Each structure stands twice: as structure tokens, then as C-alpha cells.
Amino acid sequence: MAGLPDGSAASISVSGPAGFARIVTGSVTLSGLSLGTYDIAVSPITVGTDRYEGSSSAPNVTVAGGATANANVAYLIASGAIAVSASGLPAGAAGDVAITGPSGFARTVATGSTLGGLAPGRYRLSPTAVTVEDATYAPMTPSVDVVVAASATPAAAAFPYQLASGTLIVSIAGLPGGMPASAIVAGPNSFRRTVTSGDRLANLVPGTYTITADPVTVGADAYGVAAPVSVVVLPSAVPHSAALTYALATGRLTVTVIGLPSGSNAGITVTGPQGYARAVTATQTLVGLAPGQYTVAADGVSATAAAYGASPASQTVAVAASTTPATATVSYAVTTGALTIAVTGLPQAVAAAITVAGPNGFSASIATSTTLIGLAPGSYTLTAANAVAGTHRYAPTPSTRTVSVAAGDTPTATAFAYALASGGIALTVTGLPTNVLASIAVTGPDGYSRAVTATTLLLGLTPGTYTVVSQAVQSGSAAWAPNPQSQTVSVTPSTSAVTTTVNYVTATGALALTVSGLPIGVSASVSVTGPNAYSHAVTASATLSGLVQGSYTVVAGTVSSSGTTYTPSATSQNVSVGGGATSSISVTYTGSAPPPPPPPSGLNLTIDGMHIQQVVQTYGGTVPTITGRNGLLRVFVKANGANTATPAVRVRFYDGATLTNTITINAPGSAVPQAVAQGTLTSSWNYLIPSASLLPGLRILADVDPNGTVVETSETDNTYPSSGTPAAIDVRTVPTFSIRMVPVLQSATGLQGGVTVGNAASYLADTRALYPLDAVDVDVRAPFTTNSDTLKSNDANGAWNQILSEVNALRAADGSTRYYYGIVNVSYSSGIAGLGYVPGRAAIGWDKLPSATGVMAHELGHNFGRFHAPSCGAGGADPSYPVAEGRLGTYGYDLSSNALKDSARYDLMGYCNPTWISPYTFTSVLSYRTSNPINATALVAGNSSRRGLLVWGRVQNGQVILEPTYEVDAPPSLPQRPGRNRLQGFGPLGQVLFDLPFDGERLADHPDGTAQNFAFVIPFDMMRGQEPTLVRATAGAARAEFGSTAAVATTADVPVAERIGAGAVRVRWNGGSTRGVMVRHPATGDILAFGRGGEATVYTAESTLDIVTSDGVRSERRRIGVGGAPPSRRR
Structure with missing residues (x-):
């Protein structure tokens, strides 16, 4: 194996016969192998960041006996590298470089580093700016392309950098006493920063920077900078500088006031640049003024009892930027006089009627002792008229005065003395029912004339002699005569009325007419005639009441029943009636029977009458039946002779023409009675009709002995009604x-x-x-x-x-x-x-x-x-x-x-x-x-709850008692029809907002037969958007009124509630401006109490209460805590 750096391990796989498999990492001789063919596979390897790929000279070799087979493997490098360097940066600083290349390659490295293991190809390198110690360095070349070859020697990429930011130091001077100040620095890319003197702004983007500063107030003076400062900041390690300098920017003005009494206020206005305006009432130095021209304008004023004029009325003063004030002086001198008017002789709260007229069209109305000030010197005329206290009148002495008023501090004095100039008559009417009006005329001095219909007080009368003339009155058929018919009454100046009485006595009588001798159920034929075309038919004993005094004629006629003729004892009689007494007269009938019929072969049964009884009923059933209640049906059966029959009665019930039920009533006793006895239940056949059956449209038909079990002389008269048509029952449905x-x-x-x-x-x-x-x-x-x-x-x-x-x-x-x-x-x-x-x-x-x-x-x-x-x-x-x-x-x-x-x-x-x-x-x-489901008040169209005024009170013993009014949320409730009393509301200018004639609700069972009460809710929407300031109630000559105080509520006016027991609270308020209170429950709004006179007790366990205070006309609602919790106002 060859081609790899020293010390590097190859990855060679050798596999052969008998499952032989071996990994070889370098040159090697494998011995002891089985004979056969062996496969050689070479895998790539990575050394450091470099990648090497290898190949075999023979992918498979044959191993023969006693021989050594050979295979050569050679590796070659398959990747490259890039070395990145930078210049121009401070020592130790490095920048980031973004590298992109083949197959989506992307990586960021720091300058001064080498990136290996790269696939051969073209790569782009993009450097970024570097910030070092508040300075920014920018690459001079935005990007570089580098070709990477498969080699162990890196390709080179070098980037030069240069400084790209600057620094600015701001200094601020010119304020006294080291007063601190700040400035605003604004520059490129929306840069904005607040600085103080000596602040250093680093790493600034090169460009123009503007420094501004707001005015600064030091004590009473203002300091400002004349103009903003601009500085061009360049890339440099040496800071740039900018200096702001403040200077005094305001001045002062001293206004001196002389000539006014101590404690009096001048009327001076100072105006100047930038809309400056300031009122001055005494000597004063105005500070912080913008330099410029100022106008000092002075008006006349009233002080103590005089008016003072100012000099000069206007002056102009130049104010410079300085701590030394400019000056302006205003001198005042007295120019008017005063007039003191003393009023005596009037009761407390009764207003005098004095007018004052003088120079320059001066006019004033005086109601009580007072001092008029600020009067122009000259002659004044004072005219006094009568003063009115309710229904009493007071006259002044003298009626006119002329006085001279001079300029000065001492008022001119004058006086008027009032004295009572009216009286009254307390006229009592007795003897009439409450629903009957008297007919009385009272006349007197000055053309006085008044009609009186009941006990009343006539007040405000001119002293002198009055005549009281009374006429007889009549109600229906009843009449009453006055006693005396005429009388005179002398009235003197007094607050106590002279008393007099008109007593009415009954001028009618009654006639008790007794009718006897007729069988039960047989009507008499009697007529009663008398004065004034009186005529009345009588069919049974009766008392005729309310008869006008005079002679009455009673005429009786014969009647017949069941074949018998009944003749009256007298066909015509006269009787006197009147004087309040009951006269008596009798009509006695005597029957003359026809020849007796043949003896009957048997009994005969009839039904004499039938009615339904619920509470009370006449025999003829004229009292209507009411739905929703049971009713007792009574059927009255008669026999024509003594018997022991016990017949049943069948009753059929109909709804119109439809039969709805049939019942049978067994006999109540052992015989059928021969005469009707309505006062005994067992004398009638009775059935309790359930309420469900008593409905409008009910008709009833009754039959006695329907099955014919009793032998009778006639079977044709056993049905009631005898016509065979069911009787219609008057059944009424009544409202809840x-x-x-x-x-x-x-x-x-x-x-x-x-x-x-x-x-x-x-x-x-x-x-x-x-x-x-x-x-x-x-x-x-x-x-x-x-x-x-x-x-x-x-x-x-x-x-x-x-x-x-x-x-x-x-x-x-x-x-x-x-x-x-x-x-x-x-x-x-x-x-x-x-x-x-x-x-x-x-x-x-x-x-x-x-x-x-x-x-x-x-x-x-x-x-x-x-x-x-x-x-x-x-x-x-x-x-x-x-x-x-x-x-x-x-x-x-x-x-x-x-x-x-x-x-x-x-x-x-x-x-x-x-x-x-x-x-x-x-x-x-x-x-x-x-x-008449609602009689006392009228329902207004759209009668829903709305904002209204509760106006209420009563007339008692000839006096009107008007209660304080309250704002409520309730349906309107107005008088149903005009009457003899009047309720009025007036606005602040005296305009009439409502004017309602009415009759109060009369009281029964009260000693004062003339007493009447009233309570109305007058909607505000009928007052044309205005609120009354005066409410007045008038009944005859009596009058009561409330005027709104129109005062702003003070702390003393707010009610205070304190608990005085487990379930009792005492509410107190200022009894002067508050005429009454209404106490409401805080949750339900229920009215818990009315209070008058500054204090009220209400029984409640609530910890808060809603209190509605009234000044007599206007009201305000507050929620207050019991025991002193702070109040809160509510609408």
C-alpha cells in the first residue's frame, strides 16, 4: 500500500474462501491462506481535514499452493483547503467571513483560520464589519472568489479592513449656579440620543449631527439656546466636539396698585407677546415674561360701599430680558356712592316690594334690608308696594321717598316700615255630606266676590264688612237649607281669621210605606206623587228617602193573584213629608176570593222562583254572578196545600243552546212548603255550582217532579221558567x-x-x-x-x-x-x-x-x-x-x-x-x-317609566301643605279631569312649564270633611326640556309654593347617617337649603322613608343608603355610608 501520509491507516477489505475476511490498514503479507480467489476492496479515508481515495492493481487475486500472490493499492488526495487572512484590524481582532461553494456548501469562519476538506471547485468569501472598543472597521473588499483544487496546499484569501466610525463629545454652558441641562443629538439613520454636558457618543455613523436644547427655568427666569449646533462626524479615532451655550431669555414686570381700601381687589389685566394674559388684583411682580411690549389695562372696581376708577386705564411697558423688572403703576380713586335701605315690620322670609330708580336708567328691586353700592351720584326715587306673605298683605309707610347719593365711602340711609293690612274669614260649613257642595257667596270691599262650596279660609282680605249669603242645595232627591241664609262679618288687620259658620240642615224627609195583606210574591200596585213632579211606583213595603218637603199623595190599586182579588183599604191618601223626619203611611190589602173551586183531586206543585247566591242576592236574582267563585243555586218550590210530598227537582245547565250538564236535587224536607221562605235554606232545593261551571253564557232550566212520582192536578206548570226556555244567568268576568x-x-x-x-x-x-x-x-x-x-x-x-x-x-x-x-x-x-x-x-x-x-x-x-x-x-x-x-x-x-x-x-x-x-x-x-279601574289619575299615552317630578301634598283645615318634590323614574300620573285646585311649575324666567287644574282625592272617615290629598308624577318631557325653579299649589285662597335655592351643594349640605340601634338609622342634613329627603334602599330602590326639618329616622339594617335631597323643587341623589362612610353622588 502507498500514497498516504506517514502514520495514516488505510481501509482495505480482503475476503476469500471458507468465509475469510480481514481489514488491512497498511502493507502486509497474509499467510496460511486457503487456496482460491480473494477479493480486495479499498475504502476512502480522511486524514485531518483531507480526504484520500484508493484503488487496487488487481481487484481479485488467486492464491496457489506454495506461492505468494501480490496486490498493489495506491491512495491519492481528493479534497482541498482555503487559508483566510485579514489586515488593518487592531491586534487580536478577527472578522467573520461567510463562505459558500459547490453542492450548497455554506460556512462562516474567522479571519486567520484555514478551512479544509473542501470539494474541489469555486468558492465565494464575503467578510463582515468588525466592532472593536466602540469603533467599527469595514472590509475594503465586499467579496472574493477562490478556486480550490484537490491538494494539500490551501488556496489563499486575504481581506484588508479600514476604520468606518467616529466619536462626538457635547459640552453645555451658560446656566447659573451649575444648573444641570440636557440636549438632544440627532443624526443619520434616525439616530436620536439625550445627553448632558461632557457625554461622549462613540461608534457614530459618519455624517452630519444636530444638537438642540429646550429652554430651562431657573427660579423665576428662563434661559435658552439661540440656535441648534451642527457637526460633521468623520471616521476617525480622534473625537469631534460640539458646544451649546445658554443665555437669559425672559424679563420681569412690577405692577404697583395704589388707592384701594385694604383687602379690596383691583381689576387689572396684563397682556403681551405669545398670547400672554394675566389678571392682577394687587401689587405684584410678574416673572418669566417673553421680551416685548406689554399692555396694562385697568377696570373700575367695587370696594366696600363704593366704586373706584383706575388711572391710567391703559399703558404700554417694554420688557427686556433681564432680572431687573420693568414697572407700571395704577392709581384708583372713589367715583360712586351707596344707599342703605332699612325694611321693618315684615315677618321673617316675607319679601318687601321696593323699587329704586336713579341716574343713567338705574333700576333695582329690593326685598329686604340691604345696601346698594356702586351708585352714580345723583337723585334716587324709592317706591314701596304692598308685600304679600302667603295670603296676608302688608302696607308700607311711606310709599315713596327721594334721596340724594354722593360719591364717597359713607352710604346714604333711608327706611320703610311695613304693617299688616289684611285679614281673613274662616268659614266653616257643616251639615252636608262630603259629596255635596255648598252654595255660598261672600262679598266685600273693593268689589270682592267669592263663591264657596265647602269649609275654607278666605285670606288676604281688605279690612271692612263682608256679607255671607247662603243658598239651599240639592243632590238627587235630597235637599239641605242653610242657617243663617245671610250674615255680615267684620274683618280687621290680623293674621288670625274671623270665624263664622253656615250650618246646613236637611230640607228633605223620608216616607216609610208599609204594604200588608198580600201573599209573598204578589206585588202591590201603589204610586207616590208629590212636589216637583215626583212620582214613584211601589210594589212592596219600602222607605222612600230624600223627599223634598211638602204633601205627597199615595194611590193604591187592586191586584189579583191566583183567582183572588186584593183591594186596598184606601185608594188615595195624603201625607206630609219634610224637615228631616220620616213620615209613615200604610196600605192594607184585603182579599175577596172567588167561589171556591171544586175540591182538587190532588196536589199541585210549581216552582215560584230560582236564583244563584254567592254573597248577597235578591229574590228575583238581580245581583250578577261572578266567575271564579262557587255559587249556591236555590230553587223555590211551592205546593197548593198541605202535603207530605218529597219531589225531586231536575236542573239542566246550558252554554247558550248547548246542554252541558243535568243534575237532580232531592227534597230538603218531609213536605213541600206552601209559601216561599227565602231566609231559610231548608225551604229551597239547593245545589252548589262549582266555579268552573259559572261562566258567561250560562242558562238554567228547572223541573219539579220530572218523573211524575207525585200525582198532581196539573203537570203543565212544573217547569221554571214556565215558558220552557232556559233562564239566562248574568255571569260577569272581573279583572284581577x-x-x-x-x-x-x-x-x-x-x-x-x-x-x-x-x-x-x-x-x-x-x-x-x-x-x-x-x-x-x-x-x-x-x-x-x-x-x-x-x-x-x-x-x-x-x-x-x-x-x-x-x-x-x-x-x-x-x-x-x-x-x-x-x-x-x-x-x-x-x-x-x-x-x-x-x-x-x-x-x-x-x-x-x-x-x-x-x-x-x-x-x-x-x-x-x-x-x-x-x-x-x-x-x-x-x-x-x-x-x-x-x-x-x-x-x-x-x-x-x-x-x-x-x-x-x-x-x-x-x-x-x-x-x-x-x-x-x-x-x-x-x-x-x-x-273605572283607575280613577284618581289618567294614564298618559306611552305610559312607560321615565324621568318625572313627584309633586304631592294635601289640603287640610283650609291650608295647602305642599311637600318637597323629588325626581323619580316612574310612569306619568296626571290629573284625570280639571278641578277647582291648581298645580303650577315655573322656569327660571317665570315661564309656565306646567299648569294643571285638579281636584284632590277626598278622604272618608276623617273629622275634616274638606280634607283632600294629591300625588302626581309630572314627566320632564312635557316641560319642553326645562326644569322648574318654582312649584306652586293653590286651593281657593290658600296657596303654598317652593322655590329652588339653586345653590351648589357644600359639605354641610351632604346628609350624614348614623346608626342609633340594631335596626335604626338617624339621617341628618342642613335644614336650610334642603327642605326634605327621600331615603331609598341601595339595592332595590324602594322608598324607605320621607324626612323633613333636618332630621329623619329610618328603620333598616343596611350599611349604605341612597338619599335624595330636595330644595323643594330640584333634587339630587347620593349614596352615603351609615356611620360616616364617605358619600358618593349618583344620578
Whole structure:
């Protein structure tokens, strides 16, 4: 073997007979071989980085016995190398060279190295720049191509390098006291760097560099550099330099003010270059000014009680770049006078009406003692008019003054004294029901004339003599006469009204007409005629009420029944009626039977009548039936003689003309009665009709003895109706009755109304049982805390009315369509137990069960439009109530106990006991609920919740009480129809934003028969995008109003809440600017309380509360923490 460097091992494979195989690494003699042919294979090898390839002179040789075969193997080099070198770099530095070549070869090597083992061919070498110690060196040749041959001697590639970067040092000078500064250096390739004085920037790309610096403020002065500095940086090991120099760039101006009183502010404005403007109120040095011309302009000012003029009014001052200020002096001198006006004799918060006129068209209005300043010297005329305090009037003395005002610091003084110049009349009207208006005219001095219809206060009257003339009034058939008809009242200047009374007495009477002698079911033929073309037909005993005083004629005619003629004892009688008394008269019938018929061969049965009884029913079945409730069907069967028959009654039910059910009712007793007894259940054939069968369209047909088991003289009169046509039953579907109960908690006593979700049904027991209701939807609201006075049995302090007004306000603010019923806990056992509007959707009552259930039914009756029934002295009785003494006049029925209620019971709308409901009240409530589901307010088109103003209050004892208004999110709730009262809202310029005539909701069961309440939600979108600043309520001559303070809330105005017990919180606020607060639950938004007078208590365990404060007109909502957590404002 030959051709390899010394010490290198070859790779030769020898294989032959008998599985011989050997690797040979050099020249060798193989002995002991088996005879035969041997194969010789040569593999390439690598020595260092060089590659060698070999071949054999004979790829196979034959070994014979006793002989030596020979084979020669020769190796030759098959690769080359490149030696890479560099010059021009600092000692020890090397650059990277990228090498590419045949078959995708790519490698990077450092200069000064040799790359071997390369396949012969052309190679490209590309060097890169080298950075050494903040300097960059670039190759002078971008690339070199080298041909590599198969050789142990490397091909050579040499690269020269040169310096390619520079260095820059920046210096900054010129600032006082060694004040540091910085500069911005910008150059090629978006280079940008912030430097301070002495900073060295190395390895910079050659090119132009610009150095800039911002102005620097030192104390009151500014320093700047005149212009940027540019430097050309070249490749060099020696640094380039750039120097920036600052210089003073601003000046100062001292403005001196003289002539003004101590503590007074001048009115000076300094303007100058670059839009400079500065107000100066006293002697002052202005610093940091750009050099240039400055204008010092001075205006006149008011100081203490005078006006001061400035001199000069304007001056120009040149300001240079210097620490020594330029100067300007402004001198002030007094130019006006003052006028002090003293006003006496008026109550606190009552505004005087004084106008002041003077030189140059001066005009001012004065409402209280004041000093006018800044007046031009000259003559001033003061004119005083009457001042109005609510309904009272005050006159001034004198009415006019003329004074002279001179320039100076001392005001001219003048005074006006007011004195009361009006009085009033407290006119009380008694004796009329609440729904009947009086007819009274009051006339007096200055052409005064006023119509009065109820108890009222006439205030603001000119002193003098007034005449009160009263007229008789009539409602339906009832009439009342005044006593006295005419009277005079002397009015003197006073805040207390003169009292006078007009007492109405009943001018009608009643006639109790008793009819006797006729069988049950036989109608009399009686007519009653009298004054004013009065005429009334009577078929049975009755009391005719509301009759105008005079003589009445009672005419009776004969009647016939079952072959018998009944003749009255007198065909015509006269009777006097009037004076509030009940007159009596009787008509007695006597029967004259025809000749007796032949003895009957047997019994005869008939059905005399039939009706469905649910709560109360007349014999003729005139009270409608209500869906959703069971009903008792009563069939009244009669026999013509004594008997022991027990016939059944078949009843067929129809839906229109379709038969739906047939039932049989067995006889209730051992014989058929010979006369109808409506007051006894066992005298009729009864069947309980399930509610599912009581639907509109129901018709019923009844037959007695349908199978003919009883022998009768006639089988043709056993059907009812006798025509054989099923009787149509008046079945009504009624709307769901939705009510919300409000537990009222009184902060004055800590007592809470005892209603809960668990016992709410107990309060509704009588309401469900008696009224024409089907579905009842009831919920119990979160407790509401009232800050009213303690509830009194006669409401002498007005607390009952206040709580009812608050519950009504809750209803309006909640935007609910439910009826609201407040439950209160009182400490007494006899007296006022409830109040309700008639009609309306709010009432309140005590929680003393079981009587509370009757109280609730009574007050809801008022809400349903019912006045009192005339029993036991109930005031304001309904003159149309048809039965004397407020009795039922027919039989009621208790479905729960299957028991009848006697016809002598009293209607629940009266004050007598025991009670039930009469047909009159039942049908009236049914009519009201179906035709007037919402009576107190009108639904506005698009009646969805929106931003609105809750305006609420009441009229009580002749006075208007207007509560603070609050912004709410609720559907609009406006007066349904015009009335005698007025609600107005005015904007900041006095423009009318709303003007709503209305009648308040009248109270029943209250000692003040004239009391009325109101609660409306007026939408802001009807106010043309403006908000009111004054709200006024007027009822007759009485008026109340709130004006917005329009003040920005201060820390003192923000309410503070502190816990005073486990479940009680006291809220306090500034009672001056805040007229009232509404407390809401922070999560649900429920109104928890209303507060007035600077403090309110609310019972809650919440740690935060939403407080809505009102200045009387405008309100703001805040969330505050209980116990002092910081407040946050909310819309």
C-alpha cells in the first residue's frame, strides 16, 4: 500500500474462501491462506481535514499452493483547503467571513483560520464589519472568489479592513449656579440620543449631527439656546466636539396698585407677546415674561360701599430680558356712592316690594334690608308696594321717598316700615255630606266676590264688612237649607281669621210605606206623587228617602193573584213629608176570593222562583254572578196545600243552546212548603255550582217532579221558567284585584304595622268574601318609616292624614297600578281605625285583627267609589242608598259556612254592626271596578317609566301643605279631569312649564270633611326640556309654593347617617337649603322613608343608603355610608 501520509491507516477489505475476511490498514503479507480467489476492496479515508481515495492493481487475486500472490493499492488526495487572512484590524481582532461553494456548501469562519476538506471547485468569501472598543472597521473588499483544487496546499484569501466610525463629545454652558441641562443629538439613520454636558457618543455613523436644547427655568427666569449646533462626524479615532451655550431669555414686570381700601381687589389685566394674559388684583411682580411690549389695562372696581376708577386705564411697558423688572403703576380713586335701605315690620322670609330708580336708567328691586353700592351720584326715587306673605298683605309707610347719593365711602340711609293690612274669614260649613257642595257667596270691599262650596279660609282680605249669603242645595232627591241664609262679618288687620259658620240642615224627609195583606210574591200596585213632579211606583213595603218637603199623595190599586182579588183599604191618601223626619203611611190589602173551586183531586206543585247566591242576592236574582267563585243555586218550590210530598227537582245547565250538564236535587224536607221562605235554606232545593261551571253564557232550566212520582192536578206548570226556555244567568268576568300592603313603622313610637307575607291573607278575608272579586294578587312591601307625629284617635295632629298622603306618594313614585294599603299599629283601642280616598287607590288602617279585616274592607269600599251607608251616624252618607238605616234589605250568604245572613244586617259601608254587603254596594263596586279601574289619575299615552317630578301634598283645615318634590323614574300620573285646585311649575324666567287644574282625592272617615290629598308624577318631557325653579299649589285662597335655592351643594349640605340601634338609622342634613329627603334602599330602590326639618329616622339594617335631597323643587341623589362612610353622588 502507498500514497498516504506517514502514520495514516488505510481501509482495505480482503475476503476469500471458507468465509475469510480481514481489514488491512497498511502493507502486509497474509499467510496460511486457503487456496482460491480473494477479493480486495479499498475504502476512502480522511486524514485531518483531507480526504484520500484508493484503488487496487488487481481487484481479485488467486492464491496457489506454495506461492505468494501480490496486490498493489495506491491512495491519492481528493479534497482541498482555503487559508483566510485579514489586515488593518487592531491586534487580536478577527472578522467573520461567510463562505459558500459547490453542492450548497455554506460556512462562516474567522479571519486567520484555514478551512479544509473542501470539494474541489469555486468558492465565494464575503467578510463582515468588525466592532472593536466602540469603533467599527469595514472590509475594503465586499467579496472574493477562490478556486480550490484537490491538494494539500490551501488556496489563499486575504481581506484588508479600514476604520468606518467616529466619536462626538457635547459640552453645555451658560446656566447659573451649575444648573444641570440636557440636549438632544440627532443624526443619520434616525439616530436620536439625550445627553448632558461632557457625554461622549462613540461608534457614530459618519455624517452630519444636530444638537438642540429646550429652554430651562431657573427660579423665576428662563434661559435658552439661540440656535441648534451642527457637526460633521468623520471616521476617525480622534473625537469631534460640539458646544451649546445658554443665555437669559425672559424679563420681569412690577405692577404697583395704589388707592384701594385694604383687602379690596383691583381689576387689572396684563397682556403681551405669545398670547400672554394675566389678571392682577394687587401689587405684584410678574416673572418669566417673553421680551416685548406689554399692555396694562385697568377696570373700575367695587370696594366696600363704593366704586373706584383706575388711572391710567391703559399703558404700554417694554420688557427686556433681564432680572431687573420693568414697572407700571395704577392709581384708583372713589367715583360712586351707596344707599342703605332699612325694611321693618315684615315677618321673617316675607319679601318687601321696593323699587329704586336713579341716574343713567338705574333700576333695582329690593326685598329686604340691604345696601346698594356702586351708585352714580345723583337723585334716587324709592317706591314701596304692598308685600304679600302667603295670603296676608302688608302696607308700607311711606310709599315713596327721594334721596340724594354722593360719591364717597359713607352710604346714604333711608327706611320703610311695613304693617299688616289684611285679614281673613274662616268659614266653616257643616251639615252636608262630603259629596255635596255648598252654595255660598261672600262679598266685600273693593268689589270682592267669592263663591264657596265647602269649609275654607278666605285670606288676604281688605279690612271692612263682608256679607255671607247662603243658598239651599240639592243632590238627587235630597235637599239641605242653610242657617243663617245671610250674615255680615267684620274683618280687621290680623293674621288670625274671623270665624263664622253656615250650618246646613236637611230640607228633605223620608216616607216609610208599609204594604200588608198580600201573599209573598204578589206585588202591590201603589204610586207616590208629590212636589216637583215626583212620582214613584211601589210594589212592596219600602222607605222612600230624600223627599223634598211638602204633601205627597199615595194611590193604591187592586191586584189579583191566583183567582183572588186584593183591594186596598184606601185608594188615595195624603201625607206630609219634610224637615228631616220620616213620615209613615200604610196600605192594607184585603182579599175577596172567588167561589171556591171544586175540591182538587190532588196536589199541585210549581216552582215560584230560582236564583244563584254567592254573597248577597235578591229574590228575583238581580245581583250578577261572578266567575271564579262557587255559587249556591236555590230553587223555590211551592205546593197548593198541605202535603207530605218529597219531589225531586231536575236542573239542566246550558252554554247558550248547548246542554252541558243535568243534575237532580232531592227534597230538603218531609213536605213541600206552601209559601216561599227565602231566609231559610231548608225551604229551597239547593245545589252548589262549582266555579268552573259559572261562566258567561250560562242558562238554567228547572223541573219539579220530572218523573211524575207525585200525582198532581196539573203537570203543565212544573217547569221554571214556565215558558220552557232556559233562564239566562248574568255571569260577569272581573279583572284581577292587585293590592300591595305597606307595613308602616312610626319613628315617633317605634310601632310597626303587623302585616307580613304570612298573615296578609287574614287582612283580606272580608275583602275576598264580600266584594265581587275573582283573582286577588297581593304582595307585602318593605317596611316604610314615617316621621309623622304619634297617631291620635281623632287625628287632632293630622298624623293619620300625613301617613295616608305618604302611602299615596309611594304608590305614585313606584309607578304601580296596584292599590296601596298601609298597615299601622296604634296605641288606642277606640277611634279612627282607617282612612281611605273616595274614590282612589290608597288607604290605611290599623292592624288589630280580627277587626282589621273589616276596617280594610270598609276603606277599600271607599277606594271603590262608595260613600257611607246611612247607619249609626256615618257622615257623608250616600243619599241614594235604597234601604232605611243602611240595612241589607235582602239575604246575604256566607259560602264558607253555608249560612244565610239576615236581611236586617247593616251594609259594611256604615258604622252599625253586624255587617254584610248589600246588593246596592255589591253591584256598585262591580260597576266601578269594571268601568273605572283607575280613577284618581289618567294614564298618559306611552305610559312607560321615565324621568318625572313627584309633586304631592294635601289640603287640610283650609291650608295647602305642599311637600318637597323629588325626581323619580316612574310612569306619568296626571290629573284625570280639571278641578277647582291648581298645580303650577315655573322656569327660571317665570315661564309656565306646567299648569294643571285638579281636584284632590277626598278622604272618608276623617273629622275634616274638606280634607283632600294629591300625588302626581309630572314627566320632564312635557316641560319642553326645562326644569322648574318654582312649584306652586293653590286651593281657593290658600296657596303654598317652593322655590329652588339653586345653590351648589357644600359639605354641610351632604346628609350624614348614623346608626342609633340594631335596626335604626338617624339621617341628618342642613335644614336650610334642603327642605326634605327621600331615603331609598341601595339595592332595590324602594322608598324607605320621607324626612323633613333636618332630621329623619329610618328603620333598616343596611350599611349604605341612597338619599335624595330636595330644595323643594330640584333634587339630587347620593349614596352615603351609615356611620360616616364617605358619600358618593349618583344620578
